[in-house]
Amino acid sequence: MRIFVQQRPYEKIQLNIYGTVMKKIISLVVLLSASITAQTLAPKSLAELKQISQSSIQHPVSGIQNLVPSIQSACGGQAPSIQSAIGGSVSSIQYLASNFQPPASDKKNPAIAILYSFLLPGMGELYAGDYSSGKYYTFADGLLWGTFAGFEIYANNQMNNYKAFAKTNAGALTDGKDADYFATIGIYPNIDEYNTAMLLNRNFDKTYNPVTHSWNWINPDQRKEYRDMWTSSESAFTNVRFVIGALILNRIISVVNAVRLVSAHNKNINSQASWNIYLNVEMKETASKSLTLNFVSNF
DSSP states (O other): OOOOEEEETTTEEEEEGGGGGGGOOOOOOOOOGGGOOOOHHHHHHHOHHHHHHTTTTTSHHHHHHHHHHHHHHHOOOOOHHHHHHHHHHHHHHHHHHHHOOOTTTSSHHHHHHHHHHHSSSTHHHHTTOOOHHHHHHHHHHHHHHHHHHHHHHHHHHHHHHHHHHHHHHSSOOOTTTOOHHHTTTSSSSSSHHHHHHHHHHTTTOOOOOTTTTBBBSSSSHHHHHHHHHHHHHHHHHHHHHHHHHHHHHHHHHHHHHHHHHHHHHHHHHHSSSEEEEEEEEOTTTTTEEEEEEEEEOOO
């Protein structure tokens, strides 16, 4: 009996059986510490051995199962321990070939990638193992947050300025007033002209109480200056809304990209983590029989 074991990039186990002098066959070395389970198979004749090995190329696991009793038959019944010696290993190979899964730590969870990308764009890509594109989403997010803060601060400062200006120069009662009031006092010189315009248009419900909403600009230039401050503040608040929309859009794009990368990562693992099993039978002129089993592990 001769045994040849060759390691990476694939494991190859070659068993040579010579005539009826074969006493036993050692059990195959199974990767990943697979549990060994014995199984009972019906015997086949030696004439079927080559046909089984040929068909095993396309059906490797079933080919090995059919091959075990054929080996026992080839030895002329002088090796009763063949079934117990190799049967458990065949069962283990069947388990590895049909149920092998890559380590859980290597696979990525799309839900986690989505969560990371929503919290901070680019982190989903980093989790997926490819930050080459994710860094741009992270940079864009930082830039957008800086822009958001700038517009927000500027808009609030201008709002405080125009309120104080109206209170000082027009005697406006600014406490507790809504946005429409501050827009209106920049258009009309005083409350009387505004109420008159509303009455002429029959908008009675839009008139202001002179006691609580009074204002009166001394000259048009002051009103224009107020109007400019109000406009700049409103424009800044509008820009803030656009920035918020851009922040949301950046996250959506990052989520889509992260999920795509996670899917590609897991698909790559599944394609690499596979078993290829090849069997070959050689009939030599010396009447010796040679059985070769090749196991190729692609991971």
